[in-house]
Amino acid sequence: MLHALMSPLTARTVRGLIGTVADAVRSVVAPASLAERQADVEPVTAPDPAGLYEADEIPDTDVIEAAAKEYERAADQARRADRGKRAAKKVLDRLPSGVYGTWRIFRTPSSRQTPDLAEITRIFKANGLGPVPMKACAPSLKVEAVEVPAVPVAV
Incomplete structure (x- = not known):
């Protein structure tokens, strides 16, 4: 029983409940703080x-609107799929390799590589080269629907 109360899942649940209770109290005491x-x-x-x-070269507005609408729809689908994938992966990641019903669960080594920043930082410090040079990632494309005010028509 004590082990169940000290698990990370229980701690997250308790923190979540505390946050919910705190928001509820704030909504009664100082509702503006939430807004x-x-x-x-x-x-x-x-x-x-x-x-x-x-x-x-800029396409017509209707082409741009259709592309933005499709982008937003696809991005929403991708977010939903990613949430589903993460939920399923929580179960599957903990399984040993093997056959489960009609599914074979196994792992393969990745062919991707990434720089070892800890080792790079160690080498820079050891040789007095200062901080490791970094560059910003590409900006993310965002779309959002906006309301366009109606233009009065002169009669």
Whole structure:
């Protein structure tokens, strides 16, 4: 019983409950504090990358709207699929290799490689080369629907 109370899952559940109770108390005592925390914040924008359409190459607005709508739909599907994949992986990652019903569970070595930043940092420090040079990742493309105010028509 004591082991169950000290598991990481129980700790996360307790932290979640404490957060929920704290939000409930704040909603009664100071409801504005919750609204301030969730206020609309203008997203930080990155500069446009190179290789964009020239002014005379930009597609019609209906083509752009259709592409943005499709992008948003596909991104939402990808998020849902990723959540499902993570949930299934929690179970599958803990299984030893073998055949389970009609499914074979096994692992293969990855062919991808990534720099060992801990070792690179150690080498830089050992040779007095300063901090490890880093570069920013490419900006993420975001789309969101906006309401366009109606243009009054002169009669």
